[in-house]
Amino acid sequence: MGHNASMSKGIFISFEGIDGAGKSTHIQGLAEAFTQQGRTVTLTREPGGTQLAEALREMLLHQPMDAWSEALLVFAARRDHLVKVIAPALQRGEVVLCDRFTDATHAYQGGGRGLPSQSLDALEQGVQTLDGRGFLEPDLTLWFELPPEVAAQRLTGARLPDRFEAQPLAFFQAVHQGYEQRAQAAPQRIRRIDASASRHQVWQQITRLLVQKGWLSIMVPVPAALQIQSS
Ligand SMILES: Nc1ncnc2c1ncn2[C@@H]1O[C@H](COP(=O)(O)OP(=O)(O)OP(=O)(O)O)[C@@H](O)[C@H]1O
Ligand SMILES: [Mg+2]
Structure with missing residues (x-):
């Protein structure tokens, strides 16, 4: 359904995919494109986006814990982020670009760690329902689909791995499966991006899709950060 229609013309887009798929590479350029076309952009990420949620992120990425604790902390962070940042921005009519959202919880804690999807569905329903506004979710989710082997290769040497990035390939294959199930269940909202292609492609x-949606006009400049890359 996308975020509640009573909340004006804000646009909520989430970026999903396994570690190394290219989300962060493109989200910044997209923020610039929307800004150049006259929109106000809130660029944010999960877990995170508020002081409380960023503190929870630190714990999630670095402290040992089991799957349930992960899921509950992620949803606590999400509630805070939604109430304090995302919902107000949408109500002001802004474009919200969010690096990961609830599909990541289904993929990582569901697919990757094996939590039952009904439990995650129940948490999602409760956490994303706001007083007087109903259920809130992204209008569009860009799934950067990339074979886990390729993602691992791209990340090699790029930075010190966190608790998730340090997982074996089999974990990312399970996460990928989790994303696949989500994409099949919500084909209107979740759109696949072939992330194995070059940065330009x-x-x-992405921009073709956003032009199709009527959210960007045809004249979308290629971000400077992509122009200096060889692929
Ligand atoms: N299309 C591409 N072809 C080749 N390399 C790419 C492409 N897109 C991004 N990369 C490179 O792959 C690496 C990972 O990209 P990026 O950090 O954007 O991924 P991410 O999805 O944000 O990962 P994470 O979930 O870990 O934050 C970076 O070094 C980036 O420059
Ligand atoms: Mg990133």
């Missing part, structure tokens, strides 16, 4: 896939 990935950018074109």
